[in-house]
Amino acid sequence: MIIMNNISKRYPNGSVALTNINVHISKGEFVFVVGPSGAGKSTFIKMLFREVLPSSGELFVNGRNVVDMERSEVPYLRRSLGIVFQDYRLLPQKTVHDNVAFAMEVIEAPYREIQKRVNHVLDLVGLRHKARVYPGELSGGEQQRIAIARAIVNNPVLLIADEPTGNLDPDTSWDIMKIFSRVNRNGTTIIMATHDKDIVDSMNKRVIAVENGTIVRDEVKGVYGYEA
Amino acid sequence: MIIMNNISKRYPNGSVALTNINVHISKGEFVFVVGPSGAGKSTFIKMLFREVLPSSGELFVNGRNVVDMERSEVPYLRRSLGIVFQDYRLLPQKTVHDNVAFAMEVIEAPYREIQKRVNHVLDLVGLRHKARVYPGELSGGEQQRIAIARAIVNNPVLLIADEPTGNLDPDTSWDIMKIFSRVNRNGTTIIMATHDKDIVDSMNKRVIAVENGTIVRDEVKGVYGYEA
Amino acid sequence: MRLRTLEYFVRETFSSIRHNGLMGFASMSTVALSLLILGLFLIMVLNLNHMASTLESQVQITVYLEDSVSNAGITRLANEFADMEGVKKVTYVDKKQAMERFKQRLGEQQGLLTALENTNPLPNSFEIQVDKPERIKMLAPEISELPGVENARFGQEVVEQLFTLTKIVRIGGVVLILFLALAAIFIIANTIRLTVFARRREVSIMKYVGATDWFIRWPFLLEGMVLGLAGAFIAVLLLAEAYSALLSQAQATLAFLPLIPRQPFLTQVSAVLLASGTAIGALGSAISLRKFLDV
Amino acid sequence: MRLRTLEYFVRETFSSIRHNGLMGFASMSTVALSLLILGLFLIMVLNLNHMASTLESQVQITVYLEDSVSNAGITRLANEFADMEGVKKVTYVDKKQAMERFKQRLGEQQGLLTALENTNPLPNSFEIQVDKPERIKMLAPEISELPGVENARFGQEVVEQLFTLTKIVRIGGVVLILFLALAAIFIIANTIRLTVFARRREVSIMKYVGATDWFIRWPFLLEGMVLGLAGAFIAVLLLAEAYSALLSQAQATLAFLPLIPRQPFLTQVSAVLLASGTAIGALGSAISLRKFLDV
Ligand SMILES: Nc1ncnc2c1ncn2[C@@H]1O[C@H](COP(=O)(O)OP(=O)(O)OP(=O)(O)O)[C@@H](O)[C@H]1O
Numbered sequence A, B: 001m002i003i004m005n006n007i008s009k010r011y012p013n014g015s016v017a018l019t020n021i022n023v024h025i026s027k028g029e030f031v032f033v034v035g036p037s038g039a040g041k042s043t044f045i046k047m048l049f050r051e052v053l054p055s056s057g058e059l060f061v062n063g064r065n066v067v068d069m070e071r072s073e074v075p076y077l078r079r080s081l082g083i084v085f086q087d088y089r090l091l092p093q094k095t096v097h098d099n100v101a102f103a104m105e106v107i108e109a110p111y112r113e114i115q116k117r118v119n120h121v122l123d124l125v126g127l128r129h130k131a132r133v134y135p136g137e138l139s140g141g142e143q144q145r146i147a148i149a150r151a152i153v154n155n156p157v158l159l160i161a162d163e164p165t166g167n168l169d170p171d172t173s174w175d176i177m178k179i180f181s182r183v184n185r186n187g188t189t190i191i192m193a194t195h196d197k198d199i200v201d202s203m204n205k206r207v208i209a210v211e212n213g214t215i216v217r218d219e220v221k222g223v224y225g226y227e228a
Numbered sequence C, D: 001m002r003l004r005t006l007e008y009f010v011r012e013t014f015s016s017i018r019h020n021g022l023m024g025f026a027s028m029s030t031v032a033l034s035l036l037i038l039g040l041f042l043i044m045v046l047n048l049n050h051m052a053s054t055l056e057s058q059v060q061i062t063v064y065l066e067d068s069v070s071n072a073g074i075t076r077l078a079n080e081f082a083d084m085e086g087v088k089k090v091t092y093v094d095k096k097q098a099m100e101r102f103k104q105r106l107g108e109q110q111g112l113l114t115a116l117e118n119t120n121p122l123p124n125s126f127e128i129q130v131d132k133p134e135r136i137k138m139l140a141p142e143i144s145e146l147p148g149v150e151n152a153r154f155g156q157e158v159v160e161q162l163f164t165l166t167k168i169v170r171i172g173g174v175v176l177i178l179f180l181a182l183a184a185i186f187i188i189a190n191t192i193r194l195t196v197f198a199r200r201r202e203v204s205i206m207k208y209v210g211a212t213d214w215f216i217r218w219p220f221l222l223e224g225m226v227l228g229l230a231g232a233f234i235a236v237l238l239l240a241e242a243y244s245a246l247l248s249q250a251q252a253t254l255a256f257l258p259l260i261p262r263q264p265f266l267t268q269v270s271a272v273l274l275a276s277g278t279a280i281g282a283l284g285s286a287i288s289l290r291k292f293l294d295v
């Protein structure tokens, strides 16, 4: 599903976010990416959907060469993914319903299918009653859950989430993790950057620990490992 | 320091965020506001600096009547506060240094004083080396720490923080809490909304729990209380 | 493209116009004002040009004949003139008609004529109108050479001043209109660029969700077209109103000014403006968008 | 305000212009283009007005005298005319001079004069110039009544057409300039509003950190002024260049057109445009900001 060979990333302003990353992730895996603030987790994740291009190295996602990809192919790469952004990225001028529906509109799904799926995922994240309001009228955690709903609405082959529970209370976080587990059991590969020790420790999944731009640990059934 | 009498808040779109809130907070207290996502914590906090006006009830902050305040008085209310926003609110076109310095420019502090304080608080949050970059070039956690630096740079009498550790790893979170404790010992009142069970449980401070817009618990030495 | 998607684009377009009230208003009113100014000057320049043409078409060669030319000779000359290249109209003016006209022209100094008593010293003459003004200079000397012709005149100096003036009006007019058109396009494009700029984050979010460039572009294009068309429509309405008012005003007090009649002139100008408004709106959106699509 | 804060505002202004490249460019070029158009038409209308005045000032009353009036009578009349209200200049033209002029005017039809032999049927006359054109209609009948005066003429019809025309040029010119000025202000304000709109979040963040309205407003005001001034400066440069070119062109081929000389005309127009640009820039920023300050 994901192959990273010798990936490095140096931002234009000179800061080096990643050096020499080598990772293989197979279809159906559930992977946590952990590490201190500024370690390079978001950079790692952003490369997967080509928000950020690596400075050097090879990157394949879902069989596609992300680095040498044609500009016109990028949308199709992204459609096969579900992405939860650290800063949500909801469209401020669309209602909650339309924000989620938008991800299906772009793949030109039929109207009835859209209604069904959107209502279903809004139910999953517990925000069906907020369908008609705008993102600006939601609490931080509610926006985060809408972003999650949008990411899973298309049954992506790969779900990428950057701190999807950063603004959620533990109860709601667990609800989200249950959804992720179910999506994962249905065959979706999941990569999730997180600071949530409790979740990582109890889920018992593969953990990739990043520090200072390099992978310091990669365990099949790992723990968070940063003691509070 | 803070007096809330019978405060209710109903947003224009009809959602009721708070009902009948009565709270007294004295100078020098350290208060956690906890509760599930969408409970009304941010609304509670936003009223303190008049981002949101209560629909009914009385609110006094630092001796000022927030509800009946003149429009021209608002800046002076806010200058006596330090605020960490859930969505950071950094100025995208100013460097990290200038973002923090801006809070001192508005009170027309002398140049030398600004340089000294800004460097000092950037050291505190561990980001002095990022002083020359723009917020867009920072990781989520780094932006959050800059927001914290800006909030404390003016030695506010009241520090208001909305999930200041939502995007931070536990280690960095603890560093931040140490800074908060020190600021608190120097006499600053602190109100902090958070989902971080570990922090609330270990700090042993006053906890106000909000659920569905009402206060369900207010303990002097409380715990987080929402089990994962 | 599926019908469903087309429908989505249309819905999207109008919902976006509703939500971006300020920006929509800014673009639309800028289009309206720019095209109003452009249209105003288009009408002005076209009318000036029309006046110039009217003036020019009144320039003619006057051919004075020797008194000795017989009636047959006059007919022959008339045919000869009519056959010349570029000659549009040949009018014969005999001594008597010439005297009548002279009396009229003399106006306040008629006393002078009593001194002439019954003699009529004016010659017979032809007035020749040609297809284009430049022809006059070529024909005049040629005609002077013909037997029976005393001389051929066309008020050299005045006519040349007139030609310079009309040339200036024409060139100036074209330059002005081109400049105004460019300015209008530029200003409108600027405005649209700003409105798109204000929504660059929105565009980037759409890209991250997997929307193709065209999927994002279509609603913007449609929106630009709708706003451009609406702006142009306002401009056209105001212009038509103003020109009609001017015409009826002119009929009352300025009958001597040769203005272009209302129809089909206004329809043509309107069509140009409506098309421009729509095109600029669509192009402006599309071009401005390009930069922000690149994420 | 402290010196330190002033310094901060100035630094802030220029750093903001640097960072908001697109928006700064959009505002500046819109100001430049709008003022360029405005300036162009200001110059055009002022020149047309100047031409109209020149034409009008050439209109005069011609007073024809009876042949019986003595030299003493002529002197008396001359004094009488000169004493009339509004009379600027009185010129006496005797029979001989009149004949000379007539000969010139006749041009191509001089043959006519031979028939007159040596008699001169033209009367003595006065030409009277007045301070303003409206005066002519009042004075002419009054003068006709005087003893020794045969009649007083001023080419009624042509003059009235001329007056209508110049009146239209004047009123039309003022209306046009007012309209263009309003349009320019509106378009510029629109553009600035959009640039401010794109930065509304920035403004609200400043408010939340405790900045007063004026603290936020000053850099925006200064920025508006700098951009407005820069835009106006570009417009002024282009206009001055164009007008100078037009003048030297006109001297060569259009000497008969009375254009306004370069100085101090251009300096005055430039001053107006520079002041307008700066003012519109500052006001546009300030007004647009108002809405977003209210948080
Ligand atoms: N601007 C707004 N307009 C309308 N409703 C709003 C607005 N802001 C918040 N709400 C609603 O008010 C309720 C409380 O929101 P608030 O932001 O206070 O929650 P919160 O406790 O901070 O949640 P979180 O932990 O997710 O940040 C929610 O149901 C939310 O949808």
Ligand SMILES: Nc1ncnc2c1ncn2[C@@H]1O[C@H](COP(=O)(O)OP(=O)(O)OP(=O)(O)O)[C@@H](O)[C@H]1O
Pocket: A011, A012, A013, A015, A016, A017, A035, A036, A037, A038, A039, A040, A041, A042, A043, A044, B136, B137, B138, B139, B140, B141, B142, B167, B168, B169
């Ligand atoms: N656009 C950018 N331009 C320049 N430097 C950047 C940019 N984005 C991130 N960085 C830098 O790269 C490093 C890694 O950033 P990244 O966002 O990957 O961290 P992270 O692990 O996600 O941190 P967090 O947990 O705080 O979100 C940081 O030092 C950051 O300052």
Ligand SMILES: [Mg+2]
Pocket: A041, A042, A043, A086, A162, B139, B140, B141
């Ligand atoms: Mg991150």
Ligand SMILES: [Mg+2]
Pocket: A139, A140, A141, B041, B042, B043, B086, B162
């Ligand atoms: Mg909140």
